[in-house]
Amino acid sequence: MKSNPNPNPFDEALTLEPLAEGRYQGHTHPAFANMVGPYGGVSAAQVLQAVLLHPQRLGDPVSLTVNFCAALADGPFQVRAKPVRTNRSTQHWTVSVCQGDDPVLTATALTALRRDTWSAEEHTAPAVPAPQAVPQRSGAMRVEWLQRYEMRLLDQALPSVWDGSDQGHSRTRLWVRDQPPRPLDFASLTALADVFTPRIWHRRARLVPLGTVSLTVYYHASAAQLAATGEGYLLGQAQGQGFGRGYFDQSAQLWNEGGTLLATTHQVVYFKE
């Protein structure tokens, strides 16, 4: 087996050292640093990873909600994943991430044995140019984690002038994949669910301080569909719904190049006036 000459640090970031059943020690990874603390998508992926590694796990992820209670400090953390209810085909999880005695993340998840049924995609992929026809985002990035994703923007990255003028809407679309490319799995799909720029920056043309407080991911993809997606691009679309009184929410969808809906995701974000 030859070693990968250009590994993606995501695998290092996902490394959780077992301390006891369902308890792991993890560490923030400098390759995914955000302005303060780590990129939230990687924290969400680490939470999911604690569930995926659990010896009692039943099935694949159906839903995940991660609450960001406080900024993670750069350094080690402990994750605890607990299967609180296991039914015949479903399993409910609570997860917490602590630094010292302080909880920094709380989460709940559902995994399930899924089988083929009638299916339909109602939120279908929009018609957009192929990824190869869209220039790759380049230049200096504000934060380190942005370097970990190859992005081909189908809309303007952010307003070109920060004049606080209402842009009318916040919907944007992009092609995105891990950089360097890495075969898609549930953990990396989870991280990608948080890849969208906060909608208030698009809508308001003002770079207000902010932070996601709660993120939910619904998994539509099977492990086989993720494997088939491999290192291909995902098409992402995000849009805000309501902004006010210090919080806004945004919803997003992720499809693969074949147009299969892999995940839908929602989050609520604190912002400072």
Next chain:
Amino acid sequence: MKSNPNPNPFDEALTLEPLAEGRYQGHTHPAFANMVGPYGGVSAAQVLQAVLLHPQRLGDPVSLTVNFCAALADGPFQVRAKPVRTNRSTQHWTVSVCQGDDPVLTATALTALRRDTWSAEEHTAPAVPAPQAVPQRSGAMRVEWLQRYEMRLLDQALPSVWDGSDQGHSRTRLWVRDQPPRPLDFASLTALADVFTPRIWHRRARLVPLGTVSLTVYYHASAAQLAATGEGYLLGQAQGQGFGRGYFDQSAQLWNEGGTLLATTHQVVYFKE
């Protein structure tokens, strides 16, 4: 003070008897019975109520996620609400509902002191006829809890023929309020977030067995906006996103008659082929 001659049983359903700080005894209410166990919207409202009653609570609800681990049996239950992290203006909660030793619901919530900021509604209310111009849904209801809501449907209630033919989309709209009317508050708004018929019945024209497994509510309304909404109608709109492998998700919005976005909500639902 004269007693209300026609009280809404929702207030009885919300009654939680304190056992210790953050621990309460509640009871399912026959007025909100569903096909098996209680209406999930009322269970979600009871979860939120445990947070709202807590003496250490800081601020108003921003988000709530409730996971339905198992069907609640008709009868008593215990709720435990715990403020796991309190910051200067935000507070993160975990909540569990048990019957005997078994968890039947898990939940997380965020409350916060909110202050006026820049605001915008991006998901605006669709133009529809006024509630008074839309006939009230009447006739025999399949389940008891449907009698607790006055519904004025802006789209067909459900397919008229259950022939399993793909209806192309699942988006429907309705005017809805408590029946008998009751001033809107965070608990009743939470219950209303689950009022939408499961989208698969609309999309697929087949009455498959199902159950919500996880429900998230984002609160956009202030207490003052809820009070101003009072006993007025809410405009609700719901639509599915992806259906397959035994699960689908749906998203919904709730506005008041003045067009203010009060809440957005998302859920993932199990269905049986």
